[in-house]
Amino acid sequence: MAEMFYDDDADLGVIQSKKVAIIGYGSQGHAHALNLRDSGVEVVVGLRDGSASRAKAEEQGLIVKEIGEAVADADVVMILTPDQAQRGVYAEHIEPNLKPDAALFFAHGFNIRYGYITPGEGHDVCMVAPKGPGHTVRRQFEDGRGVPAIIAVEQDASGSAWDLALSYAKAMGALRAGGIKTTFTEETETDLFGEQSVLCGGVSKLIQYGFETLTEAGYQPEIAYFEVLHELKLIVDLINEGGITKQRWSCSDTAEYGDYVSGPRIITPEVKENMKAVLADIQDGTFATRFIEDQDAGAPEFEALRAEGQNHPVEKTGQELRKLFAWKTTDADYEDGSA
């Protein structure tokens, strides 16, 4: 059974006695900076010169410095720039300015797991990875709740890295919900696998094929959109609350029977073999190398695939249809970050 930690297991005083630099002010960065600040922690946000995020952070009453300056003073440095930018930011701005005993924190293990960042021996290396998008992490905190986090220590130079990580997680509000102990390797490999095979990659392709199958058979795109995309949220909410069993209980018996007899015809055992191949590429670094090499080249493959995805007919149908909903949902309401 996984080891769980709650508010009573952590001492907020540990992180409150440290100066924390949050590097980056995007989806996770704003949530970490604001939640820590509201938990009584001394926070500075580190941003590149000319960063578009500076005004946003300052509007929230946060102190903003250039990255190197923010790091120079900090006991704890949380790196929340995009994964592909972390190696460069670390080498150029963080490492040269880091106090010899400062702790390095991450919200995802990618750069440590694949060796793009190798911190010196004097530093605690910890992870507090909220299991939700940054905007939800902030909203839940404001509502008095919290998004669960998974917590890891890769390097314990101080001998008290775990207490520090737990304290940080408590200040984030994560231990109101619960924290689970993991390792950088486990978090990185399972996070990449989950988003590639099920949450992002798997679901996106399933929606696109479903939409294509219905519209190619002559059904209205708007109806197809409702049946294969819109209702997905309602189904996932039920699964989140009570597992697949609750979803099946809430759906009609017709839907439940169709699930049993047709689900295995769509997601065949071959899909599981494909999943194993994707996992192998994550474990042996093939995926990481491909991602970073493309990013280093200016992301030509990434940009081409992004454009292709945005041009899929289901996206156009959705954009038009969402404007027509009576409750006037706008796409901005859904701008909640990524997996």
Ligand code: NAD
């Ligand atoms: P993001 O893309 O939302 O924001 C990154 C921020 O970093 C930008 O807003 C900017 O302030 C800064 N930045 C961007 N490029 C930079 C560069 N080249 N140099 C310096 N600063 C730069 O990032 P994110 O999605 O919040 O991800 C940050 C980390 O959190 C990643 O390790 C990610 O895997 C992890 N994570 C994200 C989520 C999520 O909800 N998005 C969830 C769990 C973990």
Ligand code: MG
């Ligand atoms: Mg239906």
Ligand code: MG
């Ligand atoms: Mg039922």
Ligand code: MG
């Ligand atoms: Mg994830």
Ligand code: MG
């Ligand atoms: Mg991820």
